Amino acid sequence: MPELPEVETVRLSLLPHLSGRVISRVEVGRPGQIRHPEPERFTADLVGVAVVDIRRRGKYLLIDLAPPATLIGHLRMSGQLVYVAAPATVPRPPHTHVVFHLDNGAELRYTDTRAFGGFHLVGPDGRGTPTGLVSLGPEPLSGDFTPACLKEALRGRRTPIKAALLDQSLIAGLGNIYVDEALWQARIHPRRPAASLSPAEVVRLYGAIRQVLTRAVALRGTSFSQYIDGQGRRGGFVEHLQVFRRTGLPCPACGRAIERIKLAGRSTHLCSGCQPDPQPGAEADLSKTEV
């Protein structure tokens, strides 16, 4: 599941290959993945267009083009964007929904088993920009993001801190993996109301978010079964996960078994020793959701 570190890794791995390349043809095998404009116009408008740069905002990949336009991609759960230098020698994987042919004979292939991801092609007027990108919160790894920013984002929110951190309009780029990891590192229970965090806890959480994301980017993200970067390589952060997908294994800090609960509609991993429950009385309700 590509989150900020995985999308950043895809960006870095694609940039040297795509920069300056011209799109010669676009194949769309599954029109539903083209979100804007209509698939016919999408493919027509991209022919003869050059790639100038690749940026990232949250989990969105922004491919800047010339003449001026931006190809905006989102990988969602299972999307993969892979550069293939010699397409004739590499069979297309199943669920390859979009193929961008380049002027050097290479292909940029978009593969997505669950087909949640997709593309927007947006001109200089910005029409067709995904609503989630318009309302996206601050970049957690930018210099602008400070503990005061985090405190402001959480202000007045009664929703669980986990749900707040997953809300892309509050902070950009965090998903299920890195939220669980950051909350564990900050020793904060995921169910704590967002606005109830003390100033010291906000600072701890801020540091944890920055550190977890920075390390994950350095290790080229986390791979389970789906995620690979633009060259088909797997991420190295899996071995550094402390709680995520480690239900029943000992907490690296205290040795207590990692628990798994359901929260904000997401599976949530935590250590009840290191992350004290805000409502210990809700024990009976919790047991129903624990796995």
Place this chain on the structure above:
DNA sequence: CGTATGCCCTGCGCGC
């Protein structure tokens, strides 16, 4: 406005 819920989609793991 803030918060909660359901849907999109496919592969996989579980239970019988």
Place this chain on the structure above:
DNA sequence: TGCGCGCAGGGCATAC
């Protein structure tokens, strides 16, 4: 062994 069911989950529309 084989089948069917339910879960997994990011973002967005919709409802309250």
